Amino acid sequence: MEIKVSKCGLETIQPLRALFLHESNFQFVCNKCHDFGWADTYLFTTEGVEIGYGSVWGTNKREDRDTIFEFYLLPPYRRSAHLIFPLFHAACGATLIECQTNDPLLTSLLYGFTSNIQAEAILFDEDYTSTLAIPGVTFRKREETDVMGDDDSTYILERNGEIVASGGFVWSYNMPYIDIYMQVKEAFRQQGLGSLIVQELKKEAYLLKRVPAARCNISNHRSKATLLKAGFKVCGYRLKGTIQ
Structure with a gap:
């Protein structure tokens, strides 16, 4: 042939x-x-x-x-x-191959033709609908009067009139998927706010007729725990190797 x-x-x-x-x-x-x-x-x-x-x-x-x-x-x-x-x-x-482990063909070629293989990111997709709630915390869309500084996120969590977390979507995935991102202000971390805003962003994604997805750095254990708690599951990894 x-x-x-x-x-x-x-x-x-x-x-x-x-x-x-x-x-x-x-x-x-x-x-x-x-x-x-x-x-x-x-x-x-x-x-x-x-x-x-x-x-x-x-x-x-x-x-x-x-x-x-x-x-x-x-x-x-x-x-x-x-x-x-x-x-x-x-x-x-x-000189390099990048692949997702849920792409079996390219992954097999990466293992067969490259060396120095490293995992760079964890990929997540929908697993279940979580039911998290924190008293006094509300989720809403950003308004023009909100003071956000350099943060251009579309959605926020608010407690006692203060923005404690924010997030939104990256639209660069293939249809029908959409990538969720979020951040929690440093003073309010480790209180469950990250998982709560991810949960609410998942709901918004479906209202936008998109399937929620997410990713985080391979070493970001806190982000991984946050995403799992919000109903995501690990579906793959991003790998990179040098072609021999």
Whole structure:
């Protein structure tokens, strides 16, 4: 089987990418790379038949193209992934692979073709609806009169007229997912406020017709505990490895 790898525009691989997202059924952290034009894409063909694609972007500098973050093959061709991947690597010249562990194909290639593998982030998706409540604390949308400083969050927790926590959404995930973020003012931490605002943001996400998701740094144990308490579960990890 002769494989051709050719650089192409995003529109060329969009039908294949739709299959990838449909099959994966998870929040894809690097979706924004396509939305903002930070990625190059490559089409894989054999005898004129389109069988897959790959994407690269810059891990530290957006203008670089040093990192493979997508690699998709139609099911009949996946047994040849270990043969097709080196051709893609040779064409794009990347030195790193980034992947989510809930993407089994690229994860298997990361373990097969890279070294110095590190986990960088924990990924979370919906598990159950929590019923947290703190007396005297209210959740609401930010108003123009709220004094927020540099904080541009859309939602707040308020107690006795004081803003104690804030949060909102990052809209760069693939449909229908949305990324939740939050912060609690230092003086009010370890009181359950983080989990409470995450719980309420999950409700808002559904009202926006989106599925809530979240992530945190691999070493941020407090954020992990906060998200789990608010009804999330760990669904994967973000890994990075150096191509050998």
